[in-house]
Amino acid sequence: MCLLHIKRAPIISLFLLRIQPENMEGLRSKGCTTAETTHTHPLRSVQLLPIVPFNRVFALVYLCALLALFYHHLQRLLSSITLVSFFINLILFISDLVLAFMWSTAQAARLYPIQREEFPENLDKVVKRSDYPAVDVFICTADPTKEPPMSVVNTALSVMGYDYLTEKLSVYVSDDGGSALTLFAFMEAAKFAEHWLPFCRRNNVMRRSPESYFESNYSSSSETVEIKMMYESMKARVEHVMEKGAIEDEYITSDEEHKIFNQWTHKFTIQNHPNVIQILIANNKNKDVSGHFMPNLIYISREKSTSEHHRFKAGALNVLLRVSAVMTNASVILTLDCDMQSNDPHTLKRVLCYYLDPEIYAKYSYIQFPQHFQGINKNDIYACQFKRAFEIQPMGFDGLGGVDYFGTNCFFSRRAFFGGPSNFVCPEIPGLSPSHEVDKPIQSSEVLALAHHVADCNYEKQTTWGFKMGFRYGSLVEDLFTGYQMHCEGWRSIFCNPNRPSFLGHAPISLVDLLNQQKRWVIGVFEVGFSKYSPLIYGIKHMGLLMSLLYSQYVFWPIWSIPISTYAFLPQLALINQVRIFPKVSEPWFLLYPFLFLGAYGQDYFDFVSAKGTFQMWWNDQRIWTIRGLTCFLFGSFEFLLKSFGISTLGFSLTSKVVDDEQSKRYEQGIFDFGVSSPMFVTLTMAAMINLVALILGLGQFLKGSDSLEGLVIQMFIAGFGVVNCWPIYGAMVFRIDKGKLPVKITLTAAFLTWALYIVASFIFSN
Ligand SMILES: O=c1ccn([C@@H]2O[C@H](COP(=O)(O)OP(=O)(O)O[C@H]3O[C@H](CO)[C@@H](O)[C@H](O)[C@H]3O)[C@@H](O)[C@H]2O)c(=O)[nH]1
Numbered sequence: 231m232c233l234l235h236i237k238r239a240p241i242i243s244l245f246l247l248r249i250q251p252e253n254m255e256g257l258r259s260k261g262c263t264t265a266e267t268t269h270t271h272p273l274r275s276v277q278l279l280p281i282v283p284f285n286r287v288f289a290l291v292y293l294c295a296l297l298a299l300f301y302h303h304l305q306r307l308l309s310s311i312t313l314v315s316f317f318i319n320l321i322l323f324i325s326d327l328v329l330a331f332m333w334s335t336a337q338a339a340r341l342y343p344i345q346r347e348e349f350p351e352n353l354d355k356v357v358k359r360s361d362y363p364a365v366d367v368f369i370c371t372a373d374p375t376k377e378p379p380m381s382v383v384n385t386a387l388s389v390m391g392y393d394y395l396t397e398k399l400s401v402y403v404s405d406d407g408g409s410a411l412t413l414f415a416f417m418e419a420a421k422f423a424e425h426w427l428p429f430c431r432r433n434n435v436m437r438r439s440p441e442s443y444f445e446s447n448y449s450s451s452s453e454t455v456e457i458k459m460m461y462e463s464m465k466a467r468v469e470h471v472m473e474k475g476a477i478e479d480e481y482i483t484s485d486e487e488h489k490i491f492n493q494w495t496h497k498f499t500i501q502n503h504p505n506v507i508q509i510l511i512a513n514n515k516n517k518d519v520s521g522h523f524m525p526n527l528i529y530i531s532r533e534k535s536t537s538e539h540h541r542f543k544a545g546a547l548n549v550l551l552r553v554s555a556v557m558t559n560a561s562v563i564l565t566l567d568c569d570m571q572s573n574d575p576h577t578l579k580r581v582l583c584y585y586l587d588p589e590i591y592a593k594y595s596y597i598q599f600p601q602h603f604q605g606i607n608k609n610d611i612y613a614c615q616f617k618r619a620f621e622i623q624p625m626g627f628d629g630l631g632g633v634d635y636f637g638t639n640c641f642f643s644r645r646a647f648f649g650g651p652s653n654f655v656c657p658e659i660p661g662l663s664p665s666h667e668v669d670k671p672i673q674s675s676e677v678l679a680l681a682h683h684v685a686d687c688n689y690e691k692q693t694t695w696g697f698k699m700g701f702r703y704g705s706l707v708e709d710l711f712t713g714y715q716m717h718c719e720g721w722r723s724i725f726c727n728p729n730r731p732s733f734l735g736h737a738p739i740s741l742v743d744l745l746n747q748q749k750r751w752v753i754g755v756f757e758v759g760f761s762k763y764s765p766l767i768y769g770i771k772h773m774g775l776l777m778s779l780l781y782s783q784y785v786f787w788p789i790w791s792i793p794i795s796t797y798a799f800l801p802q803l804a805l806i807n808q809v810r811i812f813p814k815v816s817e818p819w820f821l822l823y824p825f826l827f828l829g830a831y832g833q834d835y836f837d838f839v840s841a842k843g844t845f846q847m848w849w850n851d852q853r854i855w856t857i858r859g860l861t862c863f864l865f866g867s868f869e870f871l872l873k874s875f876g877i878s879t880l881g882f883s884l885t886s887k888v889v890d891d892e893q894s895k896r897y898e899q900g901i902f903d904f905g906v907s908s909p910m911f912v913t914l915t916m917a918a919m920i921n922l923v924a925l926i927l928g929l930g931q932f933l934k935g936s937d938s939l940e941g942l943v944i945q946m947f948i949a950g951f952g953v954v955n956c957w958p959i960y961g962a963m964v965f966r967i968d969k970g971k972l973p974v975k976i977t978l979t980a981a982f983l984t985w986a987l988y989i990v991a992s993f994i995f996s997n
């Protein structure tokens with residue numbers, strides 16, 4: 231059976247097929263020879279992006295310009311007369327070296343980007359519905375105050391509503407917050423699901439999270455009014471319980487429920503408590519109001535003990551992997567964060583367009599869908615969409631051998647958690663093996679006893695969980711690390727980006743939340759980049775040059791802060807002191823600079839708009855890139871250093887999913903939100919001040935008609951560019967009075983430090 235149909239861009243592809251990386255081999259050989267036989271019902275196609283030839287030629291041209299630049303750099307470095315000029319030249323050289331390295335990593339994504347398409351409508355013509363594989367969904371939550379249970383419940387309902395064989399679907403919820411309130415919300419949700427699931431089926435609802443459905447423009451009828459009332463009353467109960475912080479007796483309706491909540495004894499704390507595993511819906515038992523079986527719904531709060539490291543989300547996912555192996559052991563696993571929801575009930579069919587092919591199942595470890603977000607403001611001022619990482623570069627990764635794992639919206643083959651495709655790592659008990667057949671109902675006492683055993687917090691001792699099996703430990707970005715390790719083991723992966731987003735989620739919408747989130751990522755990626763698994767040492771041996779280069783872009787992500795900080799301060803300080811550090815307009819070397827700048831920015835802009843971005847979005851995206859360079863990249867790197875020296879330990883600081891009304895109003899209006907006194911804002915404000923001062927002084931000289939100006943054009947341009955980028959900061963510093971303005975303390979600290987920097991720089995430059 232061949233389910234593959236390769237569609238290629240003409241002419242160039244013939245050439246490209248010869249030089250494409252071997253990872254595409256599987257797709258190619260199978261596709262070419264057997265596509266014709268099932269041509270009438272293809273399930274998928276692959277296409278090379280037409281931009282590829284241009285990308286390759288441009289990469290060559292740009293490379294030549296870079297070589298010229300470094301020749302010029304070396305020349306200047308060797309001809310430096312004073313120590314000061316030597317150091318300035320050295321800093322510029324290092325910064326440009328980092329830029330060039332990051333450029334080369336980005337090229338890896340531009341050499342072979344592919345786009346896939348699936349045809350789930352053909353599925354029924356090729357396979358019987360009863361042959362569909364079982365699917366286990368993993369949803370993680372960790373704190374009921376930062377991740378409101380109602381929103382987690384909506385996530386679960388949205389996937390429980392998948393258009394699939396309900397007897398083959400199971401939803402596992404991991405609650406690292408160990409909260410009875412979250413469990414209460416899920417017990418309510420299980421009751422509501424009896425009405426909600428048949429309602430969605432009958433009305434062919436596309437967004438099966440009730441909250442989003444009722445926010446949308448649905449057509450009102452007596453049925454919708456009724457179900458909405460049911461939903462609102464459930465929501466009111468959950469929110470009431472949340473407000474009280476406890477479940478009052480009137481909300482507990484049976485002895486069984488009493489027994490469940492009695493597990494929360496006075497000794498029960500978040501850091502120290504026994505396992506709670508609760509089967510809320512069992513698909514062999516519970517039926518919805520229309521008589522249909524429902525998907526399994528299982529709540530798990532794994533055992534925690536202050537003496538055992540719980541390994542954050544990766545630890546939670548590994549518990550889910552084992553408990554689900556004992557209960558249902560589905561061959562396909564979906565991981566979902568609690569801030570994501572299904573936006574398309576037919577997504578599983580799309581996944582089957584790949585996984586029904588045993589060839590694909592044997593070689594590909596996961597199918598990653600992009601993270602799309604709702605509630606992003608018009609121009610995405612904080613660049614929350616991460617278009618480059620979630621949409622553009624994944625196509626490049628995919629063409630080379632496999633997209634990285636984003637931590638959510640990803641369908642794994644269970645087998646991939648147990649060693650490479652040709653190197654099976656056997657779990658310590660046979661009941662956890664991906665090939666093990668579950669033959670007992672999930673509520674049976676044996677199954678439950680084993681489930682409790684494998685969820686114990688010391689179960690992993692003396693096993694290879696987290697190192698050779700399951701989700702990987704050792705990095706705060708367990709997602710990137712896990713996907714990376716799988717690629718090193720020889721797995722490939724698929725990027726699937728349908729027109730209608732399959733998932734929609736929430737991104738942080740306050741600047742400080744965003745920077746803190748990315749500070750955690752910085753630490754996490756460095757934990758990979760500077761480990762023995764670094765792509766430049768380990769990866770290159772296992773995945774080849776291009777894949778490891780591309781991964782390097784992610785694991786060395788924070789080193790952007792070297793060139794960004796240099797270009798945010800050095801040319802400006804030199805300009806203030808009338809010191810020239812770039813070529814004059816009349817020198818031929820001058821031309822390199824506009825070419826390199828416009829070339830990089832232009833290509834980036836093109837990539838961005840090709841992924842349905844707008845000019846303003848792109849502009850905001852590059853602004854946030856510079857802001858990151860001056861804030862979370864710097865501070866995260868520093869924290870990573872402290873951690874490496876054993877001075878501090880770092881945890882997974884959850885991203886808050888709650889915002890106040892004023893904050894979201896400002897966000898909707900596109901106004902930057904500073905508000906809190908984060909030290910990260912100090913460096914940012916300093917850069918804003920220096921750039922403004924440099925530009926004003928530079929313009930002053932210009933009006934005076936000073937001779938030296940010809941040499942300072944590049945510096946003037948950089949300061950001007952800096953000022954335009956810092957625009958929102960000046961407003962927040964001086965003109966605004968709302969709560970989101972820059973705190974006075976920050977402005978004053980930054981002003982003092984800027985002044986100190988200015989004095990020191992003047993002293994240095996005058997010597
Ligand atoms: O000890 C923990 C910590 C977190 N989580 C869950 O992990 C998910 C992601 O946490 P969040 O605070 O939303 O982090 P983000 O930075 O928004 O998440 C991105 O980055 C993470 C890695 O840092 C990935 O795990 C995520 O999938 C990816 O979306 C949430 O569902 C949490 O409930 C746990 O289950 N246990």
Ligand SMILES: [Mn+2]
Pocket residue numbers: 567569885
């Ligand atoms: Mn998140």
